[in-house]
Amino acid sequence: MTQMDDELWYWSVNAQTAPYLPVFRVRDTESSHGRYAKGIKQIHGIDLVRFHGHPCDGLFRGMYAMSLALQSIFPDGVVDRTDLRFLSRNSPCLGDVGAYLTGGRVRFGTQDVLNRPGVWYIVQRISTGQTVEVTEQEGFFSKEIMDLESRLPTLSGDEQAQGVSELKQMQDEWLNTHLFPSRPEEHYTVREIEWDWLDVPYDNKGKRTDVLYKNVPPGGE
Numbered sequence: 465m466t467q468m469d470d471e472l473w474y475w476s477v478n479a480q481t482a483p484y485l486p487v488f489r490v491r492d493t494e495s496s497h498g499r500y501a502k503g504i505k506q507i508h509g510i511d512l513v514r515f516h517g518h519p520c521d522g523l524f525r526g527m528y529a530m531s532l533a534l535q536s537i538f539p540d541g542v543v544d545r546t547d548l549r550f551l552s553r554n555s556p557c558l559g560d561v562g563a564y565l566t567g568g569r570v571r572f573g574t575q576d577v578l579n580r581p582g583v584w585y586i587v588q589r590i591s592t593g594q595t596v597e598v599t600e601q602e603g604f605f606s607k608e609i610m611d612l613e614s615r616l617p618t619l620s621g622d623e624q625a626q627g628v629s630e631l632k633q634m635q636d637e638w639l640n641t642h643l644f645p646s647r648p649e650e651h652y653t654v655r656e657i658e659w660d661w662l663d664v665p666y667d668n669k670g671k672r673t674d675v676l677y678k679n680v681p682p683g684g685e
């Protein structure tokens with residue numbers, strides 16, 4: 465580990481001390497052809513940052529939204545990452561958070577996108593069909609930030625440089641003043657829905673083989 469890693473330069477003090485940042489408890493299989501693992505793992509915000517690449521507003525908003533969806537499907541608090549599929553907008557940030565926390569992936573036909581604006585997820589438990597939709601409250605996220613995000617591609621040169629810096633500052637500020645001080649249930653709502661999962665149109669899809677033997681009874685040890 466390098467010194468830069470030690471310093472966690474990518475994990476702000478505000479994120480470190482955010483009082484309501486969800487911690488996820490997940491269950492997986494224990495091997496490529498294994499049964500369910502007996503133990504559970506904890507996933508923290510920083511794990512998602514390491515996977516996704518940066519601690520953006522979308523990552524934290526996705527965590528907040530997903531925490532309610534998963535709590536609703538798994539009231540005992542342990543998320544079965546072998547049994548979920550999900551939809552989101554095709555945002556790098558929301559899609560990554562969803563894939564990491566649910567185990568859903570396009571290449572196994574368990575992740576797909578819909579062209580609907582905003583922060584939302586549809587999460588379905590494959591074995592039961594139970595489906596929830598979680599959405600962010602309209603108006604919670606800053607309109608100024610959204611405006612600048614959509615203006616950025618039209619800017620060039622110094623204006624664009626300034627826009628990129630400003631946007632990052634505005635996003636961080638919004639997290640510190642709006643998201644981190646609030647609990648997920650204050651600005652995100654979850655509800656059960658009926659949902660027919662459509663086959664994911666990806667030609668190279670394959671079978672997820674590391675969950676096939678998850679229910680094999682103990683024996684042979």
Ligand SMILES: [Zn+2]
Nearest residue numbers: 520522523557
């Ligand atoms: Zn991001």
